Amino acid sequence: MSPTSAPGDDGVAAVDRALAIVDVITRRSDPITLADLSRATGYYKSTLLRLIASLEKASLVVRRSDGRYALGRYAHDLGRAYEAAYRLTEILLPILQDLVNRGSESGSFHVYHDAQSRVCLLRVDSHHSTLDRIRVGDLLPLSRGAAGKLIQTYHGKGLAPSKDHVIAISMGERDANCAAVASPIFGLDNEFCGAISLSGPKERFTPEAVSKMSEMVQTAAAKATETLGGIWPNKAS
Template sequence: MTTPDSAETAAGQSDGVAAVDRALAIALALAQAASPLTLSDLSRATGMYKSTLLRLLASLERANLVTKRADRRYTLGSLAFLFGRAFETTHGLREAITPILAWLVEHGTESPSFHVRHGTDSRLCLFRLDSGHSTLDRVRAGDILPIGRGAAGKVLTAYADGQAQGSGVPLVFTSFGERDPLCGAIASPVFGPGGMLLGALSLSGPLERFSVLAVERMSALLLQAAQRATQALGGAWPEAGPEHGTEDAA
């Protein structure tokens, strides 16, 4: 039987969860923005009323997650930097991954990047290094991209439950014009201890440079890079299995 007190408590908990969700939506909008945002910008980005935003922004400012500048625009505060530094320190990803991205560029590949899952329907480009080519795709570190399109998204979906021995899941996935009709990409998983998926290492660039021979050459380099990253992060690389996926859409 539900009592008035229990109903009030449940309502309070529901309101609290909703407030947290809205606060995180504000922080995400600021994280995705290329520049500081006005209150009107935030209202458009989040779909919230300005009165609601002002109340939540005041709490976020007190926690130093959001900063209000002198020009009345909002940006992420120092707490966001601490979160990012703590994430990198805990996982040790930057130290292990960035030298491998540089190694790929030195070997003439397309632009390498490292993606991790971000919620249910998206992925986050955590690290990115431009290739030496004169024309590039537009992916940047910090970009949030759809999980359902692109080679890195396929990897993160296929290995969502980690590395399954003998599963027959390929180690290289390709994407030709799926997320962006002018771009191509190939991607491979990076594993941690216990076969846990840590992320997807990918190479992306203009589709015109993804010939059959170029994809074969870059796939070989990508597999070497993914294996090195896996070993550097305490994982074990699969001993055998198919290299390429058979479901890739052109």
């Protein structure tokens, strides 16, 4: 079916058309007229106006006073979020890999997902033959586990990093056979980003191992925080 002759703007087809509009605007260095949008997309002006109305409500597109269209506030917010996510990966993945290479348990980075759960964004398995089975994208309980404790402490609270809350330990909370130590990470303006954790079978979490890994994960979190523009508690005024 031709995009210009579509009978309606519902469902997947409407989403595809709306994204096509955003794509055209994104590729332009200056705002675009409705006529140019019509030529670039192949859509009738009436179709464009219906779709643009929805895009304007979502702040993805804005109509300027001269009648031309440009990206809206939410589009820029998405861009910043995209850049932040990739910056976190660029900074944290080597740090997790270094922890594992120095003989730690598996390293993960967890962030808030919703009121009941956190999500694993990054993961590097340890070199041990037995592991706790966590994968990127896994949803885990927010109320159980070392990383969950820190996310509950800091997420959405506006709290500055505190020496009293830079380490969390869990022994068999999320999984009876697993344990973890975790430390928080902060970015610009000391905004909480998430938590690094080292986790594995509980049998390997002896007091000596917990003490060593606690120091390792705090050092790693401090390095990540400073790289992201935050201030680690022991250096705060």
